Amino acid sequence: xxxxxxxxxxxxxxxxxxxxxxxxxxxxxxxxxxxxxxxxxxxxxxxxxxxxxxxxxxxxxxxxxxxxxxxxxxxxxxxxxxxxxxxxxxxxxxxxxxxxxxxxxxxxxxxxxxxxxxxxxxxxxxxxxxxxxxxxxxxxxxxxxxxxxxxxxxxxxxxxxxxxxxxxxxxxxxxxxxxxxxxxxxxxxxxxxxxxxxxxxxxxxxxxxxxxxxxxxxxxxxxxxxxxxxxxxxxxxxxxxxxxxxxxxxxxxxxxxxxxxxxxxxxxxxxxxxxxxxxxxxxxxxxxxxxxxxxxxxxxxxxxxxxxxxxxxxxxxxxxxxxxxxxxxxxxxxxxxxxxx
Numbered sequence: 134x135x136x137x138x139x140x141x142x143x144x145x146x147x148x149x150x151x152x153x154x155x156x157x158x159x160x161x162x163x164x165x166x167x168x169x170x171x172x173x174x175x176x177x178x179x180x181x182x183x184x185x186x187x188x189x190x191x192x193x194x195x196x197x198x199x200x201x202x203x204x205x206x207x208x209x210x211x212x213x214x215x216x217x218x219x220x221x222x223x224x225x226x227x228x229x230x231x232x233x234x235x236x237x238x239x240x241x242x243x244x245x246x247x248x249x250x251x252x253x254x255x256x257x258x259x260x261x262x263x264x265x266x267x268x269x270x271x272x273x274x275x276x277x278x279x280x281x282x283x284x285x286x287x288x289x290x291x292x293x294x295x296x297x298x299x300x301x302x303x304x305x306x307x308x309x310x311x312x313x314x315x316x317x318x319x320x321x322x323x324x325x326x327x328x329x330x331x332x333x334x335x336x337x338x339x340x341x342x343x344x345x346x347x348x349x350x351x352x353x354x355x356x357x358x359x360x361x362x363x364x365x366x367x368x369x370x371x372x373x374x375x376x377x378x379x380x381x382x383x384x385x386x387x388x389x390x391x392x393x394x395x396x397x398x399x400x401x402x403x404x405x406x407x408x409x410x411x412x413x414x415x416x417x418x419x420x421x422x423x424x425x426x427x428x429x430x431x432x433x434x435x436x437x438x439x440x441x442x443x444x445x446x447x448x449x450x451x452x453x454x455x456x457x458x459x460x461x462x463x464x465x466x467x468x469x470x471x472x473x474x
Contacts, residue, residue, distance in 0.1 A: 138173065138176065138177070138379075138382075139382060139386075141176065142169060142172070142173055142176075142382065142383065142386055143386050144429075145168075145169060145172050145173075146169055146386040146387050146389070146390045147390060147428055147429055148429055149164075149165060149168045149169060149387065149390070150165070150390045150391065150394055150395065150428075151427040151428055151429055152164065152168075153165060154394060154395065154422075154424065154425050154426075154427065155424055155425070155426065155427060156424065157421060157422055157423060157424035158401065158419070158420065158421040158422070159419075159420060160417050160418065160419055160420075161273060161276060161398075161418040161419075161420045162269070162273050162415050162416060162417055162418050163417065165272070165276075165387070165391070166269050166270075166272035166273040166276065166387075166415075166418075167189055167265065167269045169268075169272075169383050169386065169387050170264065170265040170266075170267075170268040170269050170272075170383055171185040171186070171188055171189055171265050171269075172185060173264070173379060173383055174188065174260065174261065174264035174265050175188065176233075177233065177234050177260075177264070177379075178222075178233060178234055178235055178257070178260060178261075178264075179222065179226065179231050179233030179234065179235045179236065180222065184218075187214075187218065188215075188261050188265060189265065190211075191211045191214060191215045191261065192261060192262045192265055192266050193416075194210070194211035195211050195212065195215075195262060196262065196266060196407070196409060196411060196412045196414070197407055197408070197409060197412075197414075197416075199408050199409055199410070200407050200408040200409060200416070201408070202416060212258070215257070215258060215261060216254045216257075216258075219235070219253070219254065219257040219261075220250065220253075220254070222235055223235055223238075223239045223253060226239050226240070227239055227240065234260070235257075238253055238256060238257075239253065263376065264376060264379075266412065266414070267374075267376075267380065268376075268379075268380045268383050268384065270412070270413065270414050270415060271365075271380065271384060272383075272384060272387055272388075273404075273414075273415040273418060274413075274415065275384070275388070276391070276398070276418070276420075277400075277404060277415065277418065278354045280398060280399055280400055280420075281354075282354045339413070341364055342363050342364060342365065347362060348361075366380070394425060394428075395422045395423075395425075397422050397423055398420050398421075398422045399420065399421060399422070400418065400419065400420055401419045401420060401421045402419040404416075404417065404418040405417040405418070
C-alpha cells in the first residue's frame with residue numbers, strides 16, 4: 134500500500150509547494166509541514182481530502198490541551214468529535230467497502246472476533262494523531278535546523294534523493310527534530326544506575342539520540358553524519374514505529390520539493406512552540422523565499438476525485454456532526470477548506 138501511495142503523494146507534494154510558492158511567504162507549519170502527512174493519512178483512512186483539516190484541528194486540541202491556542206473548556210470535546218466522525222465513517226464502510234484501513238478494520242474477523250467500537254475508536258485515534266503530528270513536526274524541526282545551519286552548497290541531484298529526508302535522523306542538535314514522535318517510541322538505551330523504589334524517575338526520550346558514548350559531537354547538526362545509529366523510529370522490537378516507512382517517504386518527498394524549488398527559504402520571525410510536556414511541537418513558523426511559478430494547474434480535479442471516492446459521506450457527516458464542532462464559526466465536515474490543494 135505504501136508503494137502505491139508514492140506516486141500520489143509525490144504529486145501532492147508538488148501541489149503543496151505550488152500552493153505557497155507564488156506568494157513568496159507562508160506559515161511553514163500550517164501550509165507546508167502539516168499538509169503531506171494529513172493528505173497521506175486521509176488517503177489511507179479513507180477520509181475525504183476536504184476533511185483532512187479536521188484531523189489537524191482535533192490532533193492539535195488533543196496534544197495541545199495545555200496550550201492557550203488550542204485549549205478549550207472541555208478537553209474531551211476533540212475526542213468526542215473524532216469518535217463521532219470515525220464511527221460514521223465506519224458505518225459507511227460496512228455497507229460500502231473501499232480500499233482503505235477503515236474498511237479492513239470494520240469488516241475483518243479473526244477466529245470469530247471483531248474489533249469492538251472502543252477498540253476501533255482507539256485505533257483511529259492513534260492513527261489520526263500519530264499519523265500526522267509526528268511527521269509534521271519532523272518536517273518543521275528539520276526545516277528549522279536547515280535554515281539555522283545553511284549548507285555552503287546544495288546537494289547535487291545525484292545525492293539529493295538520499296539526502297532530503299535526513300534532517301529527521303541527522304539533527305543531533307538541542308531540539309528534537311529527529312525524534313519528534315518520541316512519546317510513541319519508549320526505547321531508552323540504558324539506565325545509568327538503579328534507584329530506590331521511592332525515587333521518581335523521568336524518561337528523557339530525546340537524550341538517546343544525543344548520547345556522547347554513541348555520537349561524536351552529538352549536539353551539532355551534521356547532515357552527513359555517518360555512522361548514525363539513531364533511534365528516531367524506536368529501538369526495534371514490538372515498539373518500533375509502525376509508520377516508519379511511510380514517514381521516511383513523506384519526508385523524502387516534501388524535502389525534495391523544497392530543496393529543489395525553494396532553496397532560499399528563511400525565517401521572517403521566531404517559531405512559536407507548542408506548550409506541552411508531551412510533544413515537542415512547532416505551531417507556527419513564518420518563512421519567506423523568492424516567488425516562483427507553479428508547476429501544476431490548480432488541483433480542482435483532485436477535489437472531485439476525493440469526493441467521488443466517498444459518495445454521500447459529506448452529507449451524512451454533516452447531519453451527524455455535533456454543534457460543538459463548529460468552533461469560532463468553522464464550517465462543518467465536508468466543506469472544502471480555502472487555500473489548500
